[in-house]
Amino acid sequence: xxxxxxxxxxxxxxxxxxxxxxxxxxxxxxxxxxxxxxxxxxxxxxxxxxxxxxxxxxxxxxxxxxxxxxxxxxxxxxxxxxxxxxxxxxxxxxxxxxxxxxxxxxxxxxxxxxxxxxxx
Amino acid sequence: xxxxxxxxxxxxxxxxxxxxxxxxxxxxxxxxxxxxxxxxxxxxxxxxxxxxxxxxxxxxxxxxxxxxxxxxxxxxxxxxxxxxxxxxxxxxxxxxxxxxxxxxxxx
Numbered sequence: 001x002x003x004x005x006x007x008x009x010x011x012x013x014x015x016x017x018x019x020x021x022x023x024x025x026x027x028x029x030x031x032x033x034x035x036x037x038x039x040x041x042x043x044x045x046x047x048x049x050x051x052x053x054x055x056x057x058x059x060x061x062x063x064x065x066x067x068x069x070x071x072x073x074x075x076x077x078x079x080x081x082x083x084x085x086x087x088x089x090x091x092x093x094x095x096x097x098x099x100x101x102x103x104x105x106x107x108x109x110x111x112x113x114x115x116x117x118x119x120x
Numbered sequence: 121x122x123x124x125x126x127x128x129x130x131x132x133x134x135x136x137x138x139x140x141x142x143x144x145x146x147x148x149x150x151x152x153x154x155x156x157x158x159x160x161x162x163x164x165x166x167x168x169x170x171x172x173x174x175x176x177x178x179x180x181x182x183x184x185x186x187x188x189x190x191x192x193x194x195x196x197x198x199x200x201x202x203x204x205x206x207x208x209x210x211x212x213x214x215x216x217x218x219x220x221x222x223x224x225x226x227x
Contacts, residue, residue, distance in 0.1 A: 035216075037163075037218075044204075044206060044219075044220055044221040045157075045163065045221070046218060047208070047217060047218060050216070063215065063216075064121060097162055097163075104151055104168070104169055105168050105169070105172075106165045106168035106169075106174075107153070107155075107165060107208075108165050108174065110163055110164075112162055113162060
């Protein structure tokens with residue numbers, strides 16, 4: 001059974017940093033692109049970014065709203081995906097989801113999300 | 121920045137048909153995807169590549185595309201279909217974007 005479990009959320013002050021993790025199981029993690037998607041309280045979904053697999057040089061892409069502040073990485077030996085968030089702003093407050101990407105087949109599995117609150 | 125526009129809400133009686141549109145300039149060149157999200161839950165993929173249905177998704181969910189608009193159709197709506205629905209696609213640079221979201225209410 002495919003499972004994605006996010007962790008690392010919490011309360012952080014504006015300007016601070018936080019690192020989220022996503023533990024994957026039930027599939028060959030190293031084969032897949034992985035995405036981060038967030039949802040502010042009461043708002044819609046926002047794509048944060050993605051990392052490709054080793055075959056595609058682990059290249060990353062980011063939404064304009066987080067580019068230069070957030071970094072996506074992965075450790076295939078640990079079946080884990082990470083989101084390093086720096087220079088956090090109040091508008092980064094959201095539930096952060098990791099999702100498995102199947103290219104043209106879409107994002108077929110999602111974690112349950114972890115809440116990040118940026119507030120003083 | 122690129123935007124995908126959806127109606128904020130759609131209301132439908134049980135057994136009727138709900139249609140949700142999503143408009144975006146790059147849709148003729150990029151695939152569209154649809155996700156269903158119920159309160160407190162993660163999104164679920166219901167349509168991929170404009171009109172394909174993942175395994176386990178009921179046949180009453182279908183997708184179509186025409187020019188700069190894609191449409192999710194729910195035929196024979198059931199109470200359990202009440203949820204928020206989001207389209208998703210990419211802009212010309214390959215950056216992904218979600219639509220504004222549509223709340224489907226089953227009367």
